[in-house]
Amino acid sequence: MTFGYFFTGFPGFISNQLIREVLRKNDGNGKVYVLVLPSMAEKAETERTAILKDFGMEDDSFKIITGDITQNGLGIGKEEDSMLKEAVTHVFHLAAIYDLAVPKDLAFRVNVEGTRHVNEWVKSLEHIKRYTYFSTAFVAGKREGLLYENELIRPDAFKNFYEETKYEAEVLVEALKADVPVTIIRPGIVKGHSKTGETIKFDGPYFIMNFIDRLSFMPFLPHLGKGNTVVNLVPVDYIIEATTYLTFSEKGAGKTYHLTDPKPYKVSELYEMMMVELLRKQPKGSVPLALAKAGLNFRVLRRYLGVEKEALDYFTWKGHFDSSQAQNDLRDSGIHCPDFKDGISAMASFYRQNKHEPHYQINIL
Template sequence: MTADSETAPAVLFTGFPGFLGSALLERVLARGDGPVACLVQPKYLDAARERAESIVSRVGGTDDWRGNADSDDWRGNADGGRTDPDGEHAAVHLFTGDITEPGLGLGGALGENGSLATVREVYHLAAVYDLGVDRALAEAVNVRGTEHVLDAAERLGVDRFHYVSTCYVSGRYEGTFTEADLRDHGPFTNHYEATKHRAEVAVRDRMEAGFPATVYRPSIVVGDSRTGETDKFDGPYNLLRLLLAQPRPLAVTFTVPGASRSELNVVPRNFVVDAIAALSEREASVGETYQLCDPDPLRVTAFVETLATAADRRRTVRVPTTKRVARAGCRLLSRAGVSVDPATLDYLDHPTRYRCPRTRRALDDCTGALAVPPFDAYADRLVEFVRDHPDRRDGPMA
């Protein structure tokens, strides 16, 4: 039977309890767009339950979250949901499943009388965010997974579909890349970029056929600009950890040919979440693509200097080298206990410049007129968070 209309999910999330997904879920609940169903891999179920409790508590409830079906069975199914014993309506429903499976591994929950039949809006954030991801895994999650979520959304007949892509669908495009660009791109640096490109093409193809989707493309996402909080230390954090591992009077970093001309485009998590929350409320955003990047980013050399200043490294020496030699150096550093991912080096001479004229106009029309804070205004908070959390992971959820 179909779940009661007052308790049944109206929104479906993938990518929970991930870094962006958790923060965005909180915003969606806070504005009253729930109840929300979250598709969770079984191995992350305990983390999802803990995070759901915390989120619901902050947005004004105490017990209004739950798993579907019996208390020992967290898999959504056609039997639908139940209300809590005290009669409170659940704000978050946890469904175990997997986007790499057709039907998302949800069985009858997507059917006409299933417990997700009431879903009208989908936020698809699940992906493998890893520069060194294996090709087979990237294909399964980023490409086929997105196609499966699209199929499920069409089967449900949703009114809105929000897809989180990445600026790096550009590949190594030489020039300025805006929201209007996609089909023309440079060669891809890795399987992450290539599969995210193919996934966005799949979304855009359905948009052209009338599917009500919106695409959001963050650049490199770092921690919260107010607190520095992040779930993992990857990307630019490799540079920061290299700096922090060295004595204060003098720090040595790599520089590769082209770094002085290349930009490193980063945005804090709170800006990305605020922007998606604001844009997703606008009916005019259906059919649009928004690039969530810094319109005035630092060049790589200035970025490293800003990090060094925030880390209180009094002098930084950049050693010119080739990427081949630098990769060998990264492997040696990792063996010495300083984790530096060689895949990060490809972004020190990245030729693409990201700009976002359409997004800036749209955000100017939103309440509060959102803007990206300059990196030097919050770099010290990122450094402080890294220092306070030395054991934070650097691997992806996959």
């Protein structure tokens, strides 16, 4: 039968890139269905047109479905729903609120209840071959030490509501493994493409770049804290390629994968690499992290520096992700996580070119 690929989270950057990789892997065969909020329909149509052109696809091979994961049945009309239940073979659930500063109610409504609705809908599909769910490695919350792919342990606390709601959502998807061939993807902190530097927004590691760039007038910049902990950054191309391979591999069914850097760098090393690329300077001295975080309690300073205060929690967290299962199952694919150092030049170049474009910057509250 013809494959039917259903995606939530379109026209987001990762969903967009994942569709392209799925089509490449399957030689452009199969039909694509994307669930899109009505407010995003115009942007979705622009992205759809670009993909159709790039792959030489017929117009009816890529369909936009307006809906909303926070609604029962995903808000899909009855006629379209009947068609999808017959046609869809692979579901990729990416829609979520990823902001570290997200309010609790919004995070639960989208990340937890939205995933509950997607799960129920997936169970109704007649020809489902794989359900791939995008979680996060940070479902570990404040647990530290070595963290394994086969663990899903509720921590004593979470660093933010994003982590907590992604944990609760993954619990729901984990329970579905008994009924549906599920693959759970847990990325580290996602950065731009390792070769082009392309990304869709400057969050995560780009908060450090914002900080460095906006204080570049100073004669020198200090380290933030001791910087002895590691921060696990992974380029989007690794996430896309690995997810696609594991989705269409039989060995991926029923498994959870840490798509994380097996050799991550310390905060101090990342900070130094970014500063050298952006300013051609080395950091001097250090400012206690507690002092830096206290300063970010002031909204005017947060907005000036372009840094969410929640991001600093990851500079002191001592968790380490074991990715043995992912590395083992990817061994024959030729897919591996690129070294951050090899992609820093492209990352910094893309940032410099686009740092003044408002749509790349996060609205710091």
